[in-house]
Amino acid sequence: MLKKFEEVLDKRKEAGILRTLKPKSAGVDFYSNDYLGLAGNEELQEQLLQKVQEKPKLLSGSSGSRLISGNSNTTDETERYIAEQHKYPAALLFSSGYNANLALFSTLPDRHDTIIVDEQIHRSVHDACRMSHARKLKFRHNDPEDLESILKKQTGPCYIAIESLYSMDGDLAPLQEISSLAKRYNAALIIDEAHAFGVFGFGLIEKYQLQNDVFVTVITYGKALGAHGAAILCDETVKSYLVNFASPFIYTTAAQDFLWMAIKTGYEFLKQKPELSKKLHKNIEIFRNQNIDTPSSEMSPIQAVLVPDNQQLRSLQKTLSDNDFLTYAVYSPTVKIGTERLRICLHSFNTEKEIEKLTGIIKAFI
Incomplete structure (x- = not known):
């Protein structure tokens, strides 16, 4: 067995x-x-530290799943708060976005249903x-016409699964068109945010006030919030159905209350800090003004630079690394041959000088 793995x-x-x-570079x-x-x-960390000092029990382990000993007032309060902020009737917390999606798609659709995914x-x-036990079908990426052609052929209940912003190409889904299709064909729309x-x-x-048109929304906290965990908005x-039947929820030890407190905070x-998002979007604009060819949205913090050759991509990433720029290269077969790419993530803390130097190296290389 080991020999097979080694090969x-x-x-x-x-x-x-x-x-x-590897250690963080x-x-x-x-x-x-x-x-x-x-x-x-540091300001956010100070707020979290103060709350822990006031209530050290936030650091205690939960001691069990939420259905046994792992539920708490902090968990319930955080779920109510999240639901209120997103204008949904309810929220259900998970330890990760991966677990939230496992719970959703393994539990809600049954053997008579179809899941149509981007x-x-x-x-x-x-x-x-x-x-x-449901049947899964795929539609072409961000293509409402292809989605509708599939919906027309279905006779039973359908779920549609999309992301609002895709992490590989950094492009936005046509949310309003797809939500209109879901309504027209009486399909349950699930969107990962x-x-x-x-x-x-x-x-x-x-932003588009689509809460009444989206059956379930998934929010994760390990990205822009800088924390961990996820919430299903529904x-x-x-929520009650998931609590009763979702194995990834039922059989997982609950996270400690510190995580839920950190999410609410x-x-x-x-x-309190709307300027962070404004600065991020300014940096996205600076990057886009460098005229790098990309399939990504002009509003996305993820900017993909296609370098259709593994060796060339590896050389580019090494050159950037030698100049102290940390980037992420996506090689085939993770993506299709010919669509290998450098995945650039922009942040509110990047400087204009850093962005210009980064893009200068990329343009000189490709």
């Missing part, structure tokens, strides 16, 4: 795509999801669909 790993190593764990951050810099914000939906949704939350206020669902019936901090 597969050796092939990856020969191709130069073996994944390994020093350098200029153009690769993390910390879009607003909250993961290391072909670039997050891997967690694909994994969850494998746990479900992982990369939009914090970047666009409390997300694009709130109505009370869906993060929301409050976002409301």
